[in-house]
Amino acid sequence: MSDQESTAPAQRTPDSKAFGNLLQGLASEMNLLGHDFAAAQGLHATDVQALLAIMRGSTGITPGPVTPGRLREELALTSGAVTAVLDRLERAGHIRRSRDAADRRQVQVHYNPGASRMAAAWFAPVADCTDAVAAEFSPDELRTVARFLGRMTTGLEELRHARREDTATGPDSEPPIRI
Amino acid sequence: MSDQESTAPAQRTPDSKAFGNLLQGLASEMNLLGHDFAAAQGLHATDVQALLAIMRGSTGITPGPVTPGRLREELALTSGAVTAVLDRLERAGHIRRSRDAADRRQVQVHYNPGASRMAAAWFAPVADCTDAVAAEFSPDELRTVARFLGRMTTGLEELRHARREDTATGPDSEPPIRI
DNA sequence: GATGATATCTCAATAATCGAAAGACTTGAC
């Protein structure tokens, strides 16, 4: 992130820049994991991201069931693309759609047991890895890590929503940063 | 991840499943952040991922400068796609390519100062968010978190390499998991 | 009931990505 090797004094506590790199690296690794999963199962990377988001469920800021609209947000796709993704997943037998009884405009997306087992089987080694790493930490430390991860996620989520509202209400869209 | 709501006893320490969800959610949020960055700058999401990977530098298992080949791995793209990404970034003035003097087959990718400043400006709120979250933790706790993140990243990286070697040396490619 | 808003889907057009093949260069053996 620095233009030249910064001769920063050896800091004891990792700074935000270091955390940014750590988080980015980890996120990149998670993406690759999903990509390999996709390749192994004959799916597209986007489809896997969607399937995992469906399984992860509605853990975001706004609660409620998983709908195409929520996936559109979470995957940053257009509505047409979400329809295509869900069509592919449904055709492959991984998910099913059902109309909400209360609001028949809404479609709720559910994953099938087979898809869950498939994911569990594939991610077993990942869970092993997580367990191995976790074994190096005390229960207290693990709670700290989990708390940090949760706080970061919600923090970034709030930041994203705030920024989107800014650009929506602003005079016009934020101009690209030109240097 | 469970087919039905598991009635697991209230566990004190987060298990690997909970960590998986946490990490996935965070990774998803990081992706969205990059996507918004791309939209704001008129870039493609892939281009931003590549630019960030270039800036992050060669922090992976294998050391060395950033080359198209490394990006091909890290972004899970084909060589042709990497060339296209670098062409776009170079045309936009964000990076430059240079042939390695020692091995003239290799191309080294460098980012321009302007790209660095652009990223720094855009990610400033993210850094603020990171700082705000970090303020809730003691230096000791932050070190623990950083250690966990680093260990997870290298662990997943090793796992991925091992799995790829397995499929490469195996009788034939691993069959899709069918249930 | 009519109107506006919301949620999803349809479909033609676009553009990013793939996949194979070629070019440039290096390494090792003969």
Place this chain on the structure above:
DNA sequence: GTCAAGTCTTTCGATTATTGAGATATCATC
């Protein structure tokens, strides 16, 4: 020194996921 095999990158036509606008169905309000 030369040849062959291997590596890294690029080129380019074909494929296909995604876009973007519009259509459809449903809900909420007056």
